Amino acid sequence: MKKLFLASIVLLGFQSVSAQLTVPKENFTHRDTLQGGLRPERTCFDVQRYDLNIKVNPTEKTIIGYNDIAFKVVENTNKIQIDLFENMQIDSIVFNNKKLNYKRDEIAVFITFNESLKVGSQEKIRFYYSGKPIIAKRAPWDGGFVFNQDSKGKPWIGVAVQGTGASLWYPVKDSQSDEPDLGATIKVAVPNGLMNVSNGRLLGSENLKNGYTRWDWEVKNPINTYDITLNIADYAHIHDNHKGLDLDYYVLRENEEKARKHFEEVKPMMDCFQSKFGKYPFAEDGYKLVETPYLGMEHQSAVAYGNQYLKGYLGNDLSGTGIGMLFDFIIIHESGHEWFGNSITSKDIADMWIHEGFTQYSEIVFTECQFGYDKAMKYAYGLGDNISNDQPIIGHYGVNKEGSGDMYPKGALLINTIRHIVNDDEKWWKMLLKYSETYRHQIIDTKTVIDFFNQESGINLTSVFNQYLRYTTIPRLEFRSSGTKDQFEFAWITEEPNFEMPIDIIFKKKKIRLMATNKWQKLPFEMKYVSQIEVLKDKFYVKSGL
Template sequence: MDHRAVPRLAAPAVAVLLALAALASGCTGATVQGRPGASGLRDPYFPRAGNGGYQVEHYALDLDYDPADGELRGTAVLTARAEQGLSSFNLDLSGLKVDAVRVEGVAARYNRTGNELTVRPAEDLKKGEVFRTEVEYHGRPKPVVDPDGSEEGWITTDDGAVAVGEPVGSMGWFPGNHHPSDKATYDVTLTVPEGYEAVSNGELASRTGVGEGRTAFAWRSREPMASYLVTAAVGPFKVTTGSTPSGVAVYNAVSPEEEAGSAAALAKTSEIVEWGSGRFGPYPFGTVGAIVMPSETLGYALETQTKPVYSGAPDETLVLHELAHQWFGNSVSPKSWKDMWLNEGFATYAEWLWAEDHGGVSAQRRFEAFLAGDTSVDPGADGDWAAFPPADPPGADHISDEPVYVRGAMVLHRIRQEVGDEKFFDLLRGWAADHRHGNASTADFTAYAQRRTGHDLKRVWDVWLYGEGRPKAP
């Protein structure tokens, strides 16, 4: 300790110094001011998707829809945790009119700019605080158009509607933090006219008549879910229920005109779940099923969590693909949209494995066929699968292109060739188990694969995952 004399300071100067020291240590009695949360998470392909400063833990969506007039009325209650002090925060919402916003039960100021709803609570939120935001809204939802020209969001039909969200369409029917990195649990209640069925993710908690010829369907998703995987479907569906041998509840809702064409493929659901549980580890959810819309509704299927949506009757391969996503894409979700190959490459390779395990073409033979362009083995073998590296699509309009699917699957087969079957299938099961109900990036996977298998896979990454041009046979 230094005992040298210290010059005396006047009382006002001492007070100032003490105040500055208190500010520096965060020990003042004054309220620490929050700052605005970021509008957008700077995703490589969708920079305005999602929002910064908080993470949503739970959504409670209470929706009222009448197919006769197309009007959607909703109340969304978001329970979130502040990751910083917040003076304001944003929600993603497209088109619909906001009627009221409350934070912790107190009316909040808000304004709209494009697809951003900015909320200003009456009092700043503290870092770590769990808070509830309630948004009342209504309107006739309009589809959200993707960069590749496809439509998503709330899609109407002649006698109902279906909500699909990949990549950002969920903002077309409920306000939220719409980026896959922010997963939450959900309760979705759909109130519709009698004679209609209303379906969402998870389990049906209740079905209740609410008067005036309307019925409320309450659905509950206990496992975390990315918002693009949330669905809501209204229609005169034919509903069938059951369970798999391991006890997973099955719930299928099929448009009457698609019932006959869907029967054979949907009958494979239990078998696929049991097979996937053997190959990839335990099925990650408590329920499974399907929503089959009329064939003209969409130009694609989507792996909405627990109940994939099909536009028209699916075949066995499509059902297999969408159910494989329940492990890869839904339970293990991408950290950003640049990581799409972790969804689609894995689900495509699951198709190859299913065929191999059921007396069809082996994965090795299919891999060779794509290298050779041999359409006698696979009709898509002469496609543009090598147009770009699967881990680096050239833009948002290419994240669902063929290289993400096929070359992504070929990356997995190259790992299998390098490490052998025992280590490869251990890798698949370990990846699904260790990242269950979480998010992961391509960098996470490459590091995990090398650590789990004990092999140096740098050449696979350099040539097949990130390399330009058409790779040569190994």
């Protein structure tokens, strides 16, 4: 990752010099714009449904089949863009029983219709394809398939493509800006003796009399295209129900008893999240944990689980406080995505902090539900050690480019900071619940988030969001002598102009709120030394000139 080189001078008694944003300019390719851009061939139609029907050969590591793509025309057109990775073969594309002409341009497939499709019309194409999908080297951090085996040598297969793109393994409009409004079916044929688990509800299975059995799943809700998944193994199925919500777990047979005990954590998690974020967003499709040969992924209603039945993150505490060892990170984090990322989705992956920041914050929320406020704040503060401040959290729009990985901990601490700016927990929890419910099953952007919290809090938080999301430095609270004995001044030092943010400090065991801005102001009390002040950095993600 490219680094930000920062120059600043911080001296007591002198105004700090503001750092300049010097993140090197990135060069993007034609392929990046094809995958990330919204040209007319993409915006002219709205996907209504995907019906995927494929066969997976574990020995040859191949896929063959088709995707029926139903869509509504929103602008008159005779050409649309569907995406499929270059290494995958197009066998044919059929519309009204006739093959269509198409042109491949790297990842993009530009499909031409013989006549113009009219606004408002409902259309469907069948896209036949085949090939060997890319195999991930280190899933889920790079996109692709994982072909593994269980302890008995049986195939154990999964796929994770967030960021890389769903078109790695099936033809799709590969943009977060458009989800199939009417859901999807995922039908996957696998060798007899194995099972496929995908999103939604199991419709049934059929022995195809050719050594393969097809497993049919249906999703009734809109779904991110990178969330559509398959999981192939000799699975054991555990069914449970919690307060009317179906809970289903698909695990390797050798882990069945272990899973029954370990996955009990799902129930208090659901109680916590539903109380804070609202009803589970995909009750019609149920909730599943599916054991995978990689660490985890937020596949909607079929959450990928590979944390080896350990507490923490593969047995480690990301916060460094010990508190992270009180829960299974993957269960909590990936399930939090059902609300933030799956239900509420960012239009462009440049705004993926909307997924990851709120979801990492859900870990803090769960900690507070289970273990109390103090432990939650300790956990939150510990997450700060994972922040690099190397690049802005917001990435580049229109080129399939995420921002810095700081979107996880820094995004979470931004939200925690806003909670303490609001300074009214009853109001805060109502706001967070309203945010989740207002944008349930919607696709939004950063401006929408900022506007919402400005409106609901009654505070102009724009400069706060901008400083944390668009720059690599965090607000620094500076103090200097005012020239009068025992009197000091304070001000924020930030890149964002006209920055305003209240901050709580402790002076002589008393909590005092300073209404700090970029302009120097006198402290409302006298003191001999700056070290007499404690800035509440466990509640506000800031630095201070102490």
